[in-house]
Amino acid sequence: MMVFLNAKRNLIALLFFLIFLLIGFFSFGDYGISIDEDNTRIIGFLSLQSILEIFSPDHVEKINEIIVDQKDSHPDLNIIPTSGVVFDLPMAFAEFIFQIEDSREYFLLRHFFNFLIFFIAVYFFFLLTKNRYNSSLIGILAALFLITSPRIFGNSFYNNKDIIFMSLFIINLYFAINFIEKRNFKNAIIFSIISALTINVRILGLILPAIVIFAYIINVLRVEKNKKKATSPLILFLILIPIFIFLFWPYLWEKPIENLLYSLKYLSKHTLDIYSYYLGEFIFSSDPPWHYHLVWISVTTPVLFLFLFLVGFLNIFIRIVKRLIKIEKNDSYTDLWRSNRELQDLIFFLTFIVPLIIAIDFGSISYDGWRHLYFIYPSFLLIAMFGLHLIKIFFSKKKLKYLYFLCIILVIPNIYWMYKNHPFQSLYFNQLAKKKFNEKFEMDYFGISNKAALEYIAKHDNKKIKISSLSTTDLNLSKRIVEKNLREKIDISDNIDDADYIVNNYRDWRGKIEPKDFNIPKNFEIFHEIKVDSISINTIYKKK
Numbered sequence: 001m002m003v004f005l006n007a008k009r010n011l012i013a014l015l016f017f018l019i020f021l022l023i024g025f026f027s028f029g030d031y032g033i034s035i036d037e038d039n040t041r042i043i044g045f046l047s048l049q050s051i052l053e054i055f056s057p058d059h060v061e062k063i064n065e066i067i068v069d070q071k072d073s074h075p076d077l078n079i080i081p082t083s084g085v086v087f088d089l090p091m092a093f094a095e096f097i098f099q100i101e102d103s104r105e106y107f108l109l110r111h112f113f114n115f116l117i118f119f120i121a122v123y124f125f126f127l128l129t130k131n132r133y134n135s136s137l138i139g140i141l142a143a144l145f146l147i148t149s150p151r152i153f154g155n156s157f158y159n160n161k162d163i164i165f166m167s168l169f170i171i172n173l174y175f176a177i178n179f180i181e182k183r184n185f186k187n188a189i190i191f192s193i194i195s196a197l198t199i200n201v202r203i204l205g206l207i208l209p210a211i212v213i214f215a216y217i218i219n220v221l222r223v224e225k226n227k228k229k230a231t232s233p234l235i236l237f238l239i240l241i242p243i244f245i246f247l248f249w250p251y252l253w254e255k256p257i258e259n260l261l262y263s264l265k266y267l268s269k270h271t272l273d274i275y276s277y278y279l280g281e282f283i284f285s286s287d288p289p290w291h292y293h294l295v296w297i298s299v300t301t302p303v304l305f306l307f308l309f310l311v312g313f314l315n316i317f318i319r320i321v322k323r324l325i326k327i328e329k330n331d332s333y334t335d336l337w338r339s340n341r342e343l344q345d346l347i348f349f350l351t352f353i354v355p356l357i358i359a360i361d362f363g364s365i366s367y368d369g370w371r372h373l374y375f376i377y378p379s380f381l382l383i384a385m386f387g388l389h390l391i392k393i394f395f396s397k398k399k400l401k402y403l404y405f406l407c408i409i410l411v412i413p414n415i416y417w418m419y420k421n422h423p424f425q426s427l428y429f430n431q432l433a434k435k436k437f438n439e440k441f442e443m444d445y446f447g448i449s450n451k452a453a454l455e456y457i458a459k460h461d462n463k464k465i466k467i468s469s470l471s472t473t474d475l476n477l478s479k480r481i482v483e484k485n486l487r488e489k490i491d492i493s494d495n496i497d498d499a500d501y502i503v504n505n506y507r508d509w510r511g512k513i514e515p516k517d518f519n520i521p522k523n524f525e526i527f528h529e530i531k532v533d534s535i536s537i538n539t540i541y542k543k544k
Contacts, residue, residue: 032451044088103480118156121167154426196244275511282511296370312387352379447473449538458486468499
């Protein structure tokens with residue numbers, strides 16, 4: 001009987017992920033280009049250049065042509081491959097090997113693999129939750145929660161910084177727990193490799209190894225008799241992780257110390273002099289209010305997930321506080337957790353709260369919503385699943401058996417919203433933001449809707465056309481992913497007076513014009529509006 005049930009659950013999981021993969025496969029071509037994608041593409045080629053200079057100097061010239069071409073179109077571009085090559089280097093290599101020269105083709109390639117990495121991460125998220133609760137059903141439900149988080153799903157196709165980092169963080173979280181629970185050399189090697197890859201994308205990837213080292217040492221002190229033998233895998237991990245960071249960072253190969261110091265200096269001084277529209281006013285990126293991330297998370301996460309998170313978070317927090325109060329002074333590590341499951345909850349709690357505290361306390365650069373903290377969202381959902389687990393325990397006494405199916409029903413409105421507003425899921429706001437979210441928050445800060453706007457104009461005008469922008473996002477970049485036959489009809493003009501059409505996605509990172517205050521020339525009229533929840537996220541104007 002158990003074999004039959006397990007086979008049935010495995011089949012359900014297989015169908016779930018197959019449907020998810022097919023949705024991604026048929027959707028990835030619908031999304032526009034985010035403002036960072038051209039820069040990160042060149043980071044990949046700069047890293048490839050470093051490799052070829054060592055192993056194949058004859059091919060460096062071709063790479064230089066691509067880099068020079070990019071810099072010619074962006075004279076102010078000043079990029080060094082400080083991070084991110086985990087995704088961008090393989091994409092540059094694929095583009096180079098397969099000689100992909102059309103801009104639409106290589107950006108679509110990047111979008112597909114961006115989604116594919118997210119897809120793999122969702123599977124590891126399923127495994128994480130399944131192992132924590134020993135239930136495939138709860139694992140599938142957790143994966144469904146992650147997929148039906150509209151902003152995360154939308155970003156999964158084009159955000160090759162924050163979503164790639166979040167995806168690697170999920171995978172690393174899975175192997176971190178494996179390493180703590182099964183302390184051996186194999187898990188030490190795997191965890192060091194994935195940790196190095198994660199750190200390569202963002203330096204905040206160090207948070208998880210730091211937490212794991214803390215938990216590992218306490219576990220050894222608590223239960224291991226042969227402490228020297230038990231500590232050996234940890235020592236191996238500490239030796240391997242800097243080696244793998246070096247191996248995965250081609251920029252360091254030629255001049256390791258010099259380039260590392262330069263990179264750290266570059267990152268420490270790296271600032272963006274831009275503004276974000278937040279709670280009805282512009283705020284400077286380097287000086288966000290303390291509540292910035294908390295508010296953004298609250299208004300862009302489905303309310304059901306927020307509720308479950310609060311239940312789980314408060315319970316874990318109270319448990320931690322009670323344990324800390326009761327700890328004996330001379331044996332302070334014996335009662336922080338009483339099982340591997342409690343330890344997992346603690347790790348989920350810390351990987352959510354520590355980065356959030358760092359972001360609030362250190363006033364880190366914040367703009368474009370809370371995308372820089374997307375990597376804490378899986379921990380957020382894992383805490384929410386704990387909240388759901390507690391509710392199930394409470395109601396099971398009253399023989400309520402269908403709580404999980406009720407959650408699936410409650411997720412259906414999310415799915416319908418995502419379908420209705422495709423491909424602009426990344427502009428989701430929940431009921432807490434109220435209806436006029438455009439008067440309080442930044443909308444299409446990535447300029448994703450510009451692709452749809454350019455395509456709409458080109459399809460509805462038979463002649464060659466000049467298009468200008470009122471906002472500060474780059475139409476030339478968006479044009480590069482438009483189909484070639486439509487692309488050839490479009491000229492991007494910096495002069496509004498010379499344009500046939502004006503596109504406005506209501507983004508001004510100079511902090512001068514609020515969304516409602518954009519001035520439209522009198523000789524232009526509304527031609528088309530792209531809307532989300534009846535709010536125009538991109539308006540096209542045509543010359544009268």
